[in-house]
Amino acid sequence: MALDGDEVRxxxxxxxxxxxxxxxxxxxxxxxxxxxxxxxxLFPEARLGIGxxxxxxxxxxxxxxRPLTAADLEAIEERMRAQVVADHAFERYEQDRPxxxxxxxxxxxxxxxxxxxxxxxxxxxxxxxxxxGAFTDLCRGPHVASTGKLGPFKLLNTAGxxxxxxxxxxxxxxxxxxxxETQADLDQHLWRLEEARKRDHRKLGxxxxxxxxxxxxxxxxxxHPKGMALWRALEDWSWEVRRSGGFDEVRTPAVxxxxxxxxxGHWELYQDNMFVLDxxxxxxxxxxxxxxxxxxxxxxxxxxYRDLPMRLADYSWLFRRERTGALAGMFRVRQLTQxxxxxxxxxxxxxxxxxxxxxxxxxxYAPFGFEPRFKLATRPPKKLGTxxxxxxxxxxxxxxxxxxxxxxxxDAGGGAFYAPKIDVFLDDALGREWQMATIQLDYQLPxxxxxxxxxxxxxxxxxAVLHYAIxxxxxxxxxxxxxxxxxxxxxWLAPVQAVVIPIADRHVAYAxxxxxxxxxxxxxAEVDDRTERxxxxxxxxxxxxxxxxxxxxxxxxxxxxxSPRLRTGEERQGVPLAEFVADLSSRIAARELWPVAxxxxxxxxx
RNA sequence: GCCGACGUAGCUCAAUGGCAGAGCAGCGGUUUUGUAAACCGCCGGUUGUGGGUUCGAUUCCCUCCGUCGGCUCCA
Numbered sequence: 001m002a003l004d005g006d007e008v009r010x011x012x013x014x015x016x017x018x019x020x021x022x023x024x025x026x027x028x029x030x031x032x033x034x035x036x037x038x039x040x041x042l043f044p045e046a047r048l049g050i051g052x053x054x055x056x057x058x059x060x061x062x063x064x065x066r067p068l069t070a071a072d073l074e075a076i077e078e079r080m081r082a083q084v085v086a087d088h089a090f091e092r093y094e095q096d097r098p099x100x101x102x103x104x105x106x107x108x109x110x111x112x113x114x115x116x117x118x119x120x121x122x123x124x125x126x127x128x129x130x131x132x133g134a135f136t137d138l139c140r141g142p143h144v145a146s147t148g149k150l151g152p153f154k155l156l157n158t159a160g161x162x163x164x165x166x167x168x169x170x171x172x173x174x175x176x177x178x179x180x181e182t183q184a185d186l187d188q189h190l191w192r193l194e195e196a197r198k199r200d201h202r203k204l205g206x207x208x209x210x211x212x213x214x215x216x217x218x219x220x221x222x223x224h225p226k227g228m229a230l231w232r233a234l235e236d237w238s239w240e241v242r243r244s245g246g247f248d249e250v251r252t253p254a255v256x257x258x259x260x261x262x263x264x265g266h267w268e269l270y271q272d273n274m275f276v277l278d279x280x281x282x283x284x285x286x287x288x289x290x291x292x293x294x295x296x297x298x299x300x301x302x303x304x305y306r307d308l309p310m311r312l313a314d315y316s317w318l319f320r321r322e323r324t325g326a327l328a329g330m331f332r333v334r335q336l337t338q339x340x341x342x343x344x345x346x347x348x349x350x351x352x353x354x355x356x357x358x359x360x361x362x363x364x365y366a367p368f369g370f371e372p373r374f375k376l377a378t379r380p381p382k383k384l385g386t387x388x389x390x391x392x393x394x395x396x397x398x399x400x401x402x403x404x405x406x407x408x409x410x411d412a413g414g415g416a417f418y419a420p421k422i423d424v425f426l427d428d429a430l431g432r433e434w435q436m437a438t439i440q441l442d443y444q445l446p447x448x449x450x451x452x453x454x455x456x457x458x459x460x461x462x463x464a465v466l467h468y469a470i471x472x473x474x475x476x477x478x479x480x481x482x483x484x485x486x487x488x489x490x491x492w493l494a495p496v497q498a499v500v501i502p503i504a505d506r507h508v509a510y511a512x513x514x515x516x517x518x519x520x521x522x523x524x525a526e527v528d529d530r531t532e533r534x535x536x537x538x539x540x541x542x543x544x545x546x547x548x549x550x551x552x553x554x555x556x557x558x559x560x561x562x563s564p565r566l567r568t569g570e571e572r573q574g575v576p577l578a579e580f581v582a583d584l585s586s587r588i589a590a591r592e593l594w595p596v597a598x599x600x601x602x603x604x605x606x
Numbered sequence: 607g608c609c610g611a612c613g614u615a616g617c618u619c620a621a622u623g624g625c626a627g628a629g630c631a632g633c634g635g636u637u638u639u640g641u642a643a644a645c646c647g648c649c650g651g652u653u654g655u656g657g658g659u660u661c662g663a664u665u666c667c668c669u670c671c672g673u674c675g676g677c678u679c680c681a
Contacts, residue, residue, distance in 0.1 A: 050680055059679085067610060115681050128681080138681045159676030160609025167677080171609050174676070202673090206617080215654085215672045323607060325677080504638040531638080539642035553640055565641055573640085 024181065028053030030090060030143045031080075031153050031179040032060045037135035038079035039064075039175070042072070048137065049111050049163060049172045056189060057178035061161055063111070064173050073155045073175070080153065087148030088133035092141060100127040104138065111163065112138050152186040153179035156193075196430055201482035202329040208487050208544060210478075210495070211330075219327040220335040221475060226495035229524060231474055233493050235315070237591065238339045238471060241364045245356055247311040247341060252293035254317055258283045263448055264292035275319050286319035291442075291467055294342040295449040298463075303453040308463060309345035309353055318473075330479030338469040344451070345464055350441065353466050354400035354422070357439045361424055364470045367492065367591035368481060370426040372436070374406055377414030377421050384418045384444070393441055394420045418444040428484040436477070440467040488567060491547040491584070492591040498525040498584065499541045500562075503534045503553035510557045514550060517577055521585040542567065547595055548584065566595040 032051035039046050039062055049061030095103070097116065104112045115138060116127055130139040132147055144150065155177040163169035180186040205211045210227030213219070223231060239249070257279065261267035266274065266288065275286040287293065294312050303310070318336050326332050343353045358374070365372050376397055379390045397420055401408045408422070415421055424437035442465040452460045471477035481489070491497050498518055502511040511527045518525035528537045534551060541549045550562040561574040587594050 052679060052681090054679055070611095112681075119681075130681095140681050157675060158610065161677045162608075164680075165678055167608070171677075173609075176676085213673090218672070325607060325609095328674085501641085503640055506638080533637085533639055533644060534641065535639085536643055537641090542642050549641075551641060555640080563640075569642090571641065 024179070025053045026142050026144050027149070027151060027181070028058040028179055029139075029141075030147070031150055031177060032058040033090075033130065033132060033135065033137055033139070033143070034080050034083050034147055034150060035076060035155070035175060035177060036060050036062075036137060037083060037133065038076045040135065041079050042075060045108075047111055048109055049161075049174075050115070051137070057156070057176060059174050059176045061163070061172040061174045063170065068158045068173055068175065073158070076175070077153075077155050080155075083133060083147045084150050085148070086133065087146050089146045090143040091131045092128055092143075093131065094126045094128050097127055100129075100138070151179055151181045152183045153177055154186065154190065192430055196432070196483070199430075199483045199486040200329075201479040204482050204487040205330070208495070210482070213329075217335075218324075219322065219333050221330065221333060227478070229495040230478060230489065230493055234471065234474060234477065235339075237367065237492075238364060239313075241360050241470070242311075242313045242339075242341065244363070245311065245360045246309075247313040250294065250297055250312045250314050251316050252287070252290060252297070252314055254286050254319065255279055255284050256287050256293065258285060260292050260296070261285055264295075264445065265448060266292070273320050273322065275321050287316075288318055288320045290314040290316060290318065290338070290340045291342060291445060291465070292449070294344075295445060295451060295465075298344055298451055299449065303344075303463075305346060305453050305455050305461070308453060309343050309349050311341065311343050313339070313341045315339055330475045330482075333473075333475050336473040336475045338473045339471045340469045341467070343466040344446070345466065346453070346461065347464055350396045350464050350466070351400045351403070354397055354439060354441070355404050357466060357468050358400065358404045358406050358422075361437050361439070361468075361470050365426065367490070367593065368484070369593045369596075373425045373427075374401060374408040375411040375414070375423045375425065376401060376408050377411040377416075377423055379415050379420065380413045380417055382417055383415075389443075390420070393443070397422055397439075397441060416440065418442065428480065429486070430483070434480055436472045436480070437468055437470045441465075442467060488545045488596075489547075490591070490593050490596065492588045494545070494547050495524065496526055496544065496546050497523050497588065498548040498550055499537070499544075499546045500525060500527045500550045500552060501534055501537045501541070502527065502529060503551065505529075505531070507552050507554070507557060511550075511552050514552060514562060514577060517581050518584070521581050523581070523585060523588065538565065550580075568595045570595070 029052065032053065035058070036048055036051055039060070040048075043062075043064050045065060047063040049063070051058065051060030097119075100116050101113060104116060119127070127138065128140060129136055130141055130143055131137075132143075155175060157176050159174045159176065160171045161174040162171050178186065178189055180189060202213075205227070208226060209224050210230060211221045211223050213221060221227075242249075255277070258267050258276075261271075261274070267285070270288060271285070274288050277284055277286070294314060297312065298310065315337055318338060320334055320336070322332055322334055327334070341357075343357075345353050361372055376394070378394050383390065394415075401422070411423065414423070419441045421441065422439040423435055424439070425433055425435050427433055443462075445465050446462050451463055453463055455461050481493075489495075500511040500514045500518075502508045508527070508529050511529065515525045515527045528541065530537065532540075534553075538549055538551070545567060547567050549565040549567075551565060552562055555574060556562055559574055559576070561576050562580050563571070563573045564575060564580060565571045
């Protein structure tokens with residue numbers, strides 16, 4: 001079955017992705033012990049789950065007699081501070097397996113017992129524990145020397161979490177916290193959380209009038225004119241990139257009978273995520289992916305080896321019945337649009353086509369200032385196909401990465417069960433990592449659809465398929481870039497690219513003239529002719545993050561000029577209108593990353 | 607789906623088991639202004655939905671809907 005580039009983990013999960021070799025790990029892990037000790041003081045009957053260090057902090061899972069409240073978190077923090085003051089040493093000791101099991105049973109810690117039971121013999125028959133003060137925990141370590149060595153910390157929030165991530169197991173209460181070496185580091189981290197909250201695309205989407213969500217159609221965005229202008233700019237760019245890669249546009253139906261999904265495997269494996277309906281007594285499904293239908297287009301003719309590669313791009317609507325709890329603004333919607341690309345090619349063309357994909361990914365990301373990182377995801381433990389098949393497939397992807405001189409990491413075991421893939425990541429202005437595109441090599445779907453082409457010697461061969469979506473989905477991409485730019489989109493993307501601000505009513509006619517000149521150059525411009533003071537109009541345009549404000553008053557009318565003020569605060573007076581229009585439209589045409597306050601985005605990165 | 611939290615005017619937020627308030631936005635008027643908020647006035651609400659407790663519910667309880675934080679980090 002074919003997957004696609006939108007199979008992505010949530011943003012929050014990315015934030016929490018473990019930094020395994022972070023030097024702060026020991027401190028974070030120690031903090032989780034200190035927190036567990038505090039929780040046990042308050043709830044002696046608490047049962048402990050696990051408490052690892054994670055990226056930017058730590059957590060611990062507990063089974064507790066009642067839900068935790070914000071007040072509980074404060075009480076826990078207080079008791080943690082008391083332990084820091086007491087400066088208990090962390091002491092390691094070891095037990096053999098039977099003793100450890102017996103003691104944990106006696107202590108009434110069934111989850112710990114389960115962990116010890118599951119520890120494989122390779123880990124040795126000796127089980128290690130760490131003790132500080134009155135608290136002891138099963139633990140591999142390492143830890144800081146003593147509780148006094150903990151840096152400044154803060155407990156952040158609580159959440160439900162299934163024991164071992166398994167929905168059939170009990171749900172525990174997880175407490176998330178963060179700890180840092182210095183107060184400045186902690187402050188910086190909290191500032192970043194606050195900044196992320198401020199630039200939340202759900203808030204900016206409303207403030208900038210881009211889109212809305214309504215309970216009448218949960219998790220399906222309603223696009224407003226300004227949001228659509230942004231979308232159009234993104235889509236135009238994406239088609240330009242596709243055309244440069246030799247793609248043709250296709251479009252396929254949304255309502256499709258189950259027979260297609262049976263062939264593709266979705267009916268069996270993906271039906272839970274599909275909107276299923278009866279189309280005149282024919283069981284059907286709204287399409288969650290485009291790939292199977294592209295296969296049908298391929299099959300409308302007997303293809304020749306000369307026809308390949310065949311590059312098809314389909315940007316139609318997709319529908320996915322996501323679990324309600326997984327929905328999150330634009331990051332996870334139920335109706336979405338991918339910039340979806342399918343390349344059908346001969347096996348000997350795979351490397352070149354992967355290379356093309358890598359080139360297009362980098363090309364499409366460039367005007368956003370993103371430098372993508374690549375991971376080659378290799379065969380998972382449970383897989384289809386022989387080792388020879390995997391060696392060849394992984395070899396081709398690696399070869400393409402190397403020949404393109406693309407640095408990459410290997411995500412061992414991260415591939416789909418039927419083929420390896422290349423995952424594309426980017427870091428946003430707040431340093432958050434997002435998985436965007438996935439370039440997926442697929443021999444499975446051509447087989448399911450029995451695709452063939454005529455070879456030079458008159459035989460038949462099966463083509464390979466390459467799937468990728470570069471933005472992933474427009475919806476999610478808009479969510480990501482809205483947060484990345486904090487709503488201050490580069491001029492080429494900005495829904496309103498310029499606002500003309502007449503100082504007094506007598507300047508409105510000239511302002512309209514300026515707007516026409518901008519409009520004739522294809523620039524999205526408006527006149528703010530409200531009876532407000534110029535200062536108020538400037539302020540409103542600033543808050544709407546309009547890249548360019550053109551103030552026009554007597555002097556400008558006189559000189560047929562404009563006085564541009566950029567969103568960054570930069571100001572000029574009396575620029576000839578024609579000169580300004582030419583300058584702005586060339587920046588837009590070149591999709592410059594402009595105007596951007598360099599020091600601002602640098603500050604976010606630090 | 608599960609755990610927890612939340613839902614008051616378009617937005618941000620108050621308040622109380624006893625007449626639901628403010629700022630901003632909107633509307634009307636005055637002001638005609640040179641780079642981040644002029645001034646005056648007016649309008650604005652079935653307190654998400656349905657039910658229960660109560661003399662009385664926005665407040666307490668339950669249902670449903672929606673939203674948010676999580677649920678993959680393995681001692």
